[in-house]
Amino acid sequence: MRELQDRNFVLAVAIDKADEVKEVETFFQPNGTKRYRVSLQILKLASGGEQKEETKTFIKSNTGESIFEMVRDMLGQNSKSLWFEHIQVIVISDAVLKDVGLSEILDFFKRDAEMRSRIKIYVTSGKAQSIIEFNPPSKEPGGVYLANIIRLHLKNVHVAGSRTDLGYTIQYFDNKSNILLPRIEMADKVVKLSGSAVFKKDKFIGYADEYAVAGLKFMLGTEKSAVVTIDSPKTPGYQVVFELFRHDTKLTPHVENGVIYYTDDITMYGNIGELQGDTSLNDTLDPEYLRILEVAFAEEIKRTIYYADKVFKKDMKVDPVSRFATKLKSHEPNTWEQVKDQWDELYPTIPLYVSVNVSIRNIGNHK
């Protein structure tokens, strides 16, 4: 039995390409090459009086090929055993993912009994190690801070955070589904989560921007709250903002005479969140004006969805999280059996018809 203070709690893992091999931190390897650098963010356990330090965590790194072997070798750099029960986040550099599949990288994490299903996974275009070296201004341990950012994805349509943790990613592997993972970037001591890394099965194919992610979330109904901005219909050049509170979204597959198409019926309820420009011209107490806004917001949401549809269907040619395939398989299993082997080629040609209704329920505290 090990006491709490005898354990090194790993809070975050970063996986990069091994650009440089430091002699001391690595080990002689009979098999494989020095392909990856794995960095662990470890919690500093200190008594109350000793907590004046800047950071609550420290980093240890190693290079090699097997992640498990690197982790075990890192015990040579630690006075206490490494404990993965409380790991919060795995950050992977896209340089690694351009060479190998995601499933290869995550195999150690999906196999080990210490790992949790709800570990967050992020992809970065920079160095993953820099992300876990980030010291949060709130003085939280870095791993906890990074993991908590994504908890806010329900209110932030720019982050694809729904079902992107380790447990769901393993499900996607098993279902041979495409995968979306949140993108995390760091610049000038700012860490930000936005957009999405897109995978065809487990192969990384690129990034979707925030606008495409927003469209996708509207399309699939994975947002809980959202902010939609339009140019004011009466005072062009000024913006009006709709705050979404509730929605009914139904993506349905249809098969007619062997032709497959999808409809997306969306009804959104919310408030006016912000109105710039002259409020006497934009009279929110005028029901007629509210109808005009509702139509304009509905058009904007439709445009966002069609943009996402274009990005995933035409540019990337990938069925995002295989949602369309899953819908067809669930609701039209016989058709799915006929088309499943050609789905990747068929998907970009399948039309999507979107219908959006917006209902403004409130105008806020003021006219």
Next chain:
Amino acid sequence: MANLEAKRSMSAFQLAIVVFVTCIGAQIMLTPRALIAQAKNGSWISVIIGGVLFYIATYLMLRLGKKYPDETIVEYAPRIFGRMGGIFVIAWLNLVFFLQVITIFYGVGKIITFYMFDRTPPEVVILALLVLCTYCALQDWGTILRIHQFLFVIAYSILLIVWLTSILNFQPENLLPLWPVDVKGVIAGGLSTWGMYGGYESVLLLLPLVYRKVSLNKLAKEVGLAFIGVTLLFLIIIIVIIGVLTVEDAKNLPFPALIVIRSVELPGTFIERLENYLLVTWIPVVFDTLAAMMFFMAQICMRQWRHADHRPALLLLVPIIYVGSVLIDNPQIYDQMGKLTMWVGLAFSFVVVPMALLLSWWQKGKVGKDCG
């Protein structure tokens, strides 16, 4: 002084509880993967098919038992099948219990060492559980029945509450298509649910304890209720596993029922890693099933060898059970053992028991004619 624990009679409801508790044991953790791999989205139909099928088997056993009041199958089998045939049938029944017991011990040892004590050899876990179950099975039936009744209320309710937290991750769309594309797989899955329902054979040994005045209809009704309960519980388990994990994921996981719970996060609480809580509530469930089955095995030997006490037979069986459990040393052998157990159990229920019933009708008819 009279032994107050030596139970001489029980009600139909108590028999139903024993059937419920004996059916639901380790298999709620051990068998879902194989069933889901076979029947896919139609697994829920397989569970219902299994429930109906094995209830019919139990009903036939009740009919057979009612024909020989105050006797267990050990006493009347030689009269139906002849001396050697009777010994063969009794040995077959004991083999059904033995195979179930050793596969359960192996599976439990595997799960507990993987998720709770990863440095402990499974043999040690098996031994510890075997000692505990032996201690329970050494008692008289009154004590075992009381433990069954106690755990029926306590362990199962806690198990269900912990289990149902996984609804937080439930996705109804994962269950679709509800109607199976692979009908053959669903039917084969129905047969393979024997691994889940197995244990109902206990009625062949317990029926003489049920009050004589209890009619066959009443027995069928009470045991039917037990089967409805068991089927509902298995349905919940299978539906939740598929709803949370999807078919494809569940069939790649050795113990999907645990992974389902592992995915649960209770926001705002300090309670984490719910799979450990599930395991802790599951151990008593396994314990009472194993203890009952070991008791039944010892009872069969006791009656066969015409002993007055089941304890020497039980102590003789313990090393055999232990060796049998540790000899299953890899998943391939475990799978083969599971299949063997299933076919031995199915053949006993659907060949031996109906044959016994037909022969007993024929023999009684013949006696009637000869008298006339």
